[in-house]
Amino acid sequence: MTDSLYTEEHQIFRDAFRKFVAKEITPNVEQWEADRAVPRDLWLKMGEQGYLCPWLPEEYGGLGLGFEYSVIINEELIRGDGFGVGVPLHSDVATPYVHSYATPEMKERWLPGCATGEVITSIGLTEPNAGSDLAAIRTTARRDGDSYVLNGQKTFITNGFFADLVVVAAKTDPKAGHRGVSLILVDKDAPGFHRGRRLEKMGYHMQDTAELFFEDCRVPASHLLGVEGAGFKYMMEKLQRERLEVCIKCQVNAEEALKEALSYAKVREAFGRPIGNFQYTAFRLAEMATDVELGRVFLDHLIRQHIEGNDITQQVSMAKYWLGEMVNRVAYQSLQIHGGYGYMEEYRICRISRDVRSLSIFAGTSEIMKLIVSRNLGLTPQ
Numbered sequence: 001m002t003d004s005l006y007t008e009e010h011q012i013f014r015d016a017f018r019k020f021v022a023k024e025i026t027p028n029v030e031q032w033e034a035d036r037a038v039p040r041d042l043w044l045k046m047g048e049q050g051y052l053c054p055w056l057p058e059e060y061g062g063l064g065l066g067f068e069y070s071v072i073i074n075e076e077l078i079r080g081d082g083f084g085v086g087v088p089l090h091s092d093v094a095t096p097y098v099h100s101y102a103t104p105e106m107k108e109r110w111l112p113g114c115a116t117g118e119v120i121t122s123i124g125l126t127e128p129n130a131g132s133d134l135a136a137i138r139t140t141a142r143r144d145g146d147s148y149v150l151n152g153q154k155t156f157i158t159n160g161f162f163a164d165l166v167v168v169a170a171k172t173d174p175k176a177g178h179r180g181v182s183l184i185l186v187d188k189d190a191p192g193f194h195r196g197r198r199l200e201k202m203g204y205h206m207q208d209t210a211e212l213f214f215e216d217c218r219v220p221a222s223h224l225l226g227v228e229g230a231g232f233k234y235m236m237e238k239l240q241r242e243r244l245e246v247c248i249k250c251q252v253n254a255e256e257a258l259k260e261a262l263s264y265a266k267v268r269e270a271f272g273r274p275i276g277n278f279q280y281t282a283f284r285l286a287e288m289a290t291d292v293e294l295g296r297v298f299l300d301h302l303i304r305q306h307i308e309g310n311d312i313t314q315q316v317s318m319a320k321y322w323l324g325e326m327v328n329r330v331a332y333q334s335l336q337i338h339g340g341y342g343y344m345e346e347y348r349i350c351r352i353s354r355d356v357r358s359l360s361i362f363a364g365t366s367e368i369m370k371l372i373v374s375r376n377l378g379l380t381p382q
């Protein structure tokens with residue numbers, strides 16, 4: 001972000017959070033990766049310090065801060081190797097649905113816990129047969145008196161295993177296509193709600209990613225977010241922020257991968273000289289640095305636009321695909337520059353390379369982003 005967007009207060013917040021990450025997160029990464037989980041204790045500590053949902057108004061236990069603070073938290077988590085901590089998904093993707101669309105009673109019930117860490121949230125859109133094509137979801141929510149009864153299943157759900165509250169997309173009118181999709185809150189104790197496996201993934205190991213099942217799962221009708229049938233519209237409204245959040249992950253991981261490659265290339269010697277002095281390696285690093293620089297300028301521009309309240313659907317779709325692929329290019333080249341050491345767990349680039357592979361897939365694949373961009377260009381690709 002350019003300097004003018006950061007005040008001294010932002011910098012103080014960043015410094016404090018960086019220290020928190022260095023003390024509470026970085027030393028535990030190896031253990032949490034092995035556990036495939038981040039302990040609840042971390043969430044509570046983050047809540048205590050105001051690092052969860054800092055944008056939430058004070059009446060719900062937040063600090064009422066701007067999006068810049070969410071950016072700082074997301075950036076510093078990645079710099080301190082906490083990429084797999086599911087806090088940005090909780091703070092900036094799932095909880096905003098509750099804040100924007102839940103009834104006043106539901107907000108009072110759930111939001112204070114979202115700020116303290118007693119309530120972890122997740123969002124369940126994807127199903128085994130419907131990922132990119134969300135209108136094809138099969139989970140249904142049938143109104144029955146004062147309740148909704150949900151049947152169906154979700155997969156690949158971030159924070160899914162430990163979530164206390166899930167924003168679930170379900171068809172309240174299965175014949176109405178995307179106009180029949182509604183969003184409904186399901187809490188962990190709802191009868192008929194079960195979690196399946198914690199999924200074994202290629203990377204992103206400390207993140208709990210799970211399957212969710214709804215078998216005649218009954219929740220009060222007041223758990224409906226907004227109005228019936230408007231779920232798709234709400235998702236479109238929130239996707240800009242979600243994709244921007246993923247763009248930050250892409251950019252900071254690319255910066256970290258470049259940093260690793262540069263420092264390694266300066267000290268590793270072959271044929272009597274540092275490998276960074278071979279023109280091939282130096283030029284490759286120059287290309288990577290250019291990619292990273294371009295990404296930073298684009299991302300900061302979009303963050304600023306988002307903070308100013310502008311519609312950046314088209315640009316954020318461009319950024320999600322470009323940055324998602326750029327970070328993979330940079331991580332691949334960085335690992336290559338590390339030679340065999342890059343393939344070893346003790347080198348940071350090994351984990352970064354594994355983790356970033358997910359970034360061109362979740363929150364909308366690169367192909368779906370290009371579909372959105374081309375439609376906005378007046379084209380109708382199939």
Ligand SMILES: Cc1cc2nc3c(=O)[nH]c(=O)nc-3n(C[C@H](O)[C@H](O)[C@H](O)COP(=O)(O)OP(=O)(O)OC[C@H]3O[C@@H](n4cnc5c(N)ncnc54)[C@H](O)[C@@H]3O)c2cc1C
Nearest residue numbers: 123124125126130131132156157158358362363364365367
């Ligand atoms: C680590 C991880 C965490 C996730 N977290 C969540 C979460 O918290 N909540 C949630 O709901 N989901 C989550 N997801 C799911 C994610 O959003 C989906 O995987 C993604 O949207 C793609 O859906 P899919 O896997 O079903 O692939 P598909 O939709 O089956 O796509 C398969 C391939 O076909 C391509 N494709 C599909 N349609 C088109 C088209 N029209 N034109 C060109 N190409 C096309 C896709 O780009 C992709 O390459 C997560 C996924 C991962 C890997």
